[in-house]
Amino acid sequence: MLLHRVKSFLNNQLTIKQAKQIHAQILITKLNHLQPLLVHQFMLSKTNHSASVLMYVRKILHHLQKPDAFSWGCTIRFLSQRGQFQEAFSLYVEMQKLGLYPSTHAMSSALRACARTEGKTGGVSIHAQVHRYGVCNCVFVQTALVDFYSKLGDIDTAKRVFDEMPEKNVVSWNSILSCYLKAGNLGEARRVFDEMPKKDVISWNSILSGYAKTGNMDQTLSFFQRMPERSFASWNTLISGYVERGEIESARRFFDMMHQRNNITWITMIAGYTKCGDVKSACELFDKMPEKDHLAFNAMISCYAQNSQPKEALKLFDEMLKLGTNIRPDGVTLASVISACSQLGELRFGSWIESYINKHGIQMDDHMVTALIDLYSKCGNVDKAFNLFNGLSKKDVVSYSAMIAGCAINGKADDAIKLFQKMVDAQIQPNLATFTGLLTAYNHAGMVEEGHQCFNSMKDSGVVPSSDHYAIMVDLLGRAGRLEEAYELIKSMHVKPHTGVWGALLRACTVHKNVEFGEIAAQHCFELEPGTDGYYSLLANIYASVGRWDDSRRMRSNMERKKLARIPGCSWTELT
DNA sequence: TTAGGGTTAG
Incomplete structure (x- = not known):
């Protein structure tokens, strides 16, 4: 009767309360041989196994009248499948201490756990056991070993184990394939892929992803088209490859071709639009997304934050809450x-x-x-x-850059410079944002020569100055009254200067009462931002400062006539 | 027993 009850839980919901009741009955009736069965059923049940449930199972395992390798094995396997790797491995060690002979299930599951926790010593000692126990013929254990060495990055051993396998299945082949792909050896991966006696959708997705990562989308597409069967991951890999390459239209074309999409598809596309600054399209997709998860919200919130909204x-964060x-x-x-x-x-x-x-x-x-x-x-x-x-x-380039910029805007130029030096000493490559912060520091401190030197050194780091960097330099030179130099610098630019650049020159001309460059700078500002009247005011001020009252008045009446909208000052403290 | 695609900071 009791046996029947325990068995009836196979594939049914088994709550901890029910299990405890049954266990109590087992103990009362002294039918201790049913305990392993209970553990087994427990592991098979679809119950959500919380920490307390597992503690309970552990207790039963330890109190079994006769140590039972089967019960231990299925518990280890279950934990490993559930991603509780530490727990799985420690149970494996415990069962050894009890002198139990591990099953192939237990061994492959423990290896899986070691592979995912970088438990090198554990995995290697299981490898030794494989020889000792003579389970070298078990394809599951051998495959788990290939996977273990692959995840460890030890390609040679992975390959040796693979080559020595008397029997291989598609999983074994996939494991060695992913080993080469992880190592970035696409050539060898391709050779393995071509040699495979049987390929499944995992094999195809793996090689597809390998090619997508190289950025060779023609090749990737050619693999995609030859696939006998495609899963969501196949489509998503292709789309994500195009997104990485910045080919958002191609990504969208395949997105539209899909009859069914999963959340990863939607989020990949939203992230693609985020990268290219198309907030509107990202938002449209987000609204259309049928079942938004928290990752979708994360993607959309980040899209706004990254695109100055x-x-x-x-x-959106508020809506999420x-x-x-x-x-x-x-x-x-x-x-x-x-x-x-x-x-x-x-x-x-x-x-x-x-x-x-x-x-x-x-x-x-x-x-x-x-x-x-x-x-x-x-x-x-x-x-x-x-x-x-x-x-x-x-500390990485992003945190250093944030801190350098933080010092710079708070007038701590010395600290910013010291931090930069520390960063270079730590062999962290500076990027565009780092130099924005550093140049801002020199600018705030009025250190023209040092700033100039820093600006010129950007190319040594392989960084091409953007309009923002030029704007800071123009500001720095302009404040020091070196207007002609500032103008020459603008003329030398390979990208089109934005109003930040011309505006910096214009403001410097206001300070230094320079009509010649002021007029040039103002003209560019008018063209770039016809709706902003601040530039007219600045030029009017320059005229007034040198006594050219007629021109000054002309500027102001120009402004009135065009009925230009007065744009409020662009200070972030005012936006709140 | 295998992989794979998604969101994060300056």
């Missing part, structure tokens, strides 16, 4: 939200977020900390930013 980002249980913000969401707050100069939000993080036990990661460094810097709290920076587990 911080208010929209916060609005209102959705309640199913969709919860995580660290990724918060990193974007902090970035949005930073753009708004809104420190209060920042503090709110910090308390939210603490309240919900969200793990602070380096992304979030870097966003906070930026936020506190922009709000003038450099000390706090510095504290966060010093506490980072790993």
